[in-house]
Amino acid sequence: MTSFICPLCQTPFTQTNNTQVCENNHHFDIAKEGYLNLLPVQSKSSKNPGDNQEMMMARRAFLNTDGYLPLANKVAEISKHYLANSEQARILDLGCGEGYYTDIIKQNLPNYSVCGVDISKVAVRYAAKRYKNIDFCVASAYQIPLENDSLDLMIRIYAPSKAEELQRLIKKNCYLITVTPAPRHLYQLREAIYEKINEHPEENEAVNGFTKIEKIDLNYMLEIENAQQLKDLINMTPFAWKFTKEKLDNLLNQPKWKIECDFNIEVFKKD
Numbered sequence: 001m002t003s004f005i006c007p008l009c010q011t012p013f014t015q016t017n018n019t020q021v022c023e024n025n026h027h028f029d030i031a032k033e034g035y036l037n038l039l040p041v042q043s044k045s046s047k048n049p050g051d052n053q054e055m056m057m058a059r060r061a062f063l064n065t066d067g068y069l070p071l072a073n074k075v076a077e078i079s080k081h082y083l084a085n086s087e088q089a090r091i092l093d094l095g096c097g098e099g100y101y102t103d104i105i106k107q108n109l110p111n112y113s114v115c116g117v118d119i120s121k122v123a124v125r126y127a128a129k130r131y132k133n134i135d136f137c138v139a140s141a142y143q144i145p146l147e148n149d150s151l152d153l154m155i156r157i158y159a160p161s162k163a164e165e166l167q168r169l170i171k172k173n174c175y176l177i178t179v180t181p182a183p184r185h186l187y188q189l190r191e192a193i194y195e196k197i198n199e200h201p202e203e204n205e206a207v208n209g210f211t212k213i214e215k216i217d218l219n220y221m222l223e224i225e226n227a228q229q230l231k232d233l234i235n236m237t238p239f240a241w242k243f244t245k246e247k248l249d250n251l252l253n254q255p256k257w258k259i260e261c262d263f264n265i266e267v268f269k270k271d
Contacts, residue, residue, distance in 0.1 A: 003090065003115050004137050007038045007145045035128035036137040037121060038145045056098060056123045058235035063100040065229050067222050071157075071263055072101050074218050075177060076108035078267065079153055082175050083109065089152035092117065092169070094141055095159025099127030099134065105155065106134055112152075117144055144169060153177065163208040167270070176268040180204055182217060184262035189234065192251045193242045203264055210268035218265055224257040233259070 005012055006022035013020035013028070020028045020036060028036055062068075083089045089112045093102040096116030106114040115135040118124050128136045139145050141161050151169045157179040166176055183199040190197045206212045224230050230252065234240055243251075251257075 002036065002137075003113060003135050003150070004036055004038060004139075004145045005147055007040055007139065007143060010145075010147075012147075031125065031128065033125050033129040034132065034136070035124050037124075038137045038139045039119065039121075052120075053122050055236055055240075056120065056126070058232045058240075060098050060100075060126065062229060062232035062236055063098075065226075065232075067224075067229065067233065068100075068261070069104075070220055071179065071218060071261070072104040074216065074265060075101060075155060075157070075179065076105045078177060078214075078216065078265065079105055079155065080108055082177075082267065083112065083153060086112075086152055088112070090150060091115070091153045091155065092144070092146065092151050094144070094154055094156045094161060095119075096124070096127060096136065098123045099131045099136065101155070101157055102127065102134055102136075103131045106131070115146075117141070141165070155179075166207060167209040170270045172270055174270055176207060176210055176270070178204070178207075178264075178266050178268070180264045180266075182219070182262040182264045184219065184260045186233075186237070186239070187260045187262070188257065189237075189239050189251075189259065192247055193239060200262075201264075204266060207268055210270050212266055213269050214267040216265040216267075218261075218263040220261050222259045222261050224259060225255075227252055230257055230259075 002013055006026050008026050009024045011023040013022050018030050091112055091114045093116040096102045096118045099116055102116040117137055117139045119140055121138045124136050124138045141159055144165055146169055148168050149171045153175045154170055155177045170176060181200040185200055203215055
């Protein structure tokens with residue numbers, strides 16, 4: 001049985017053959033890859049919202065090189081620490097993309113229910129096809145199809161959200177872990193684009209309704225010797241549109257690259 005609920009009337013689903021049917025008889029077919037598309041047509045801002053296929057493919061290729069594995073492992077470690085006293089827990093990876101971080105969290109917390117939500121159908125399709133033991137759906141971060149007070153932990157890596165949804169979903173005294181770029185993140189790429197670099201903030205304000213209880217700085221140097229890995233890193237970020245051809249060629253003509261990875265990991269507890 002899926003952990004998701006009907007996005008139209010917020011009632012639970014019952015599965016009939018390959019379809020989820022809610023108490024008010026709204027039907028949602030399960031895709032052959034195993035995910036649900038719970039994004040109502042009226043909630044779409046475009047025909048295919050979210051990251052496009054090119055950006056998703058670049059991110060998938062880069063993440064498959066484990067360039068961000070230290071981040072994934074650190075988030076999983078922190079999650080495990082805060083859920084250490086929970087025999088059962090439900091975890092949501094908000095803005096899960098193609099499921100890279102979701103899977104590593106599930107590997108580290110195999111006995112807990114882990115689900116992922118993203119607005120990009122192409123990303124969720126890939127995630128569901130690859131990671132069969134995780135519940136995925138296409139949905140908006142602003143209208144998440146889960147019951148009130150149903151989450152012990154939400155993980156938000158770079159994803160947008162609104163405080164009201166976080167307050168609605170996360171149980172009292174339970175946790176939100178966020179990841180945002182820290183001041184030096186991808187500094188060498190920004191240096192290759194801009195004459196004057198604006199640094200990311202050292203930390204973020206507490207989310208309304210939550211108290212910040214921990215801040216973890218994760219900084220490491222990524223050594224890249226393969227030009228395709230560097231291209232994938234660029235193409236999975238907004239930097240892909242910022243580079244001129246000349247600046248990109250100058251960067252790619254180097255024999256190897258050292259790129260700084262710098263993340264703010266913050267833990268919030270619901271008041």
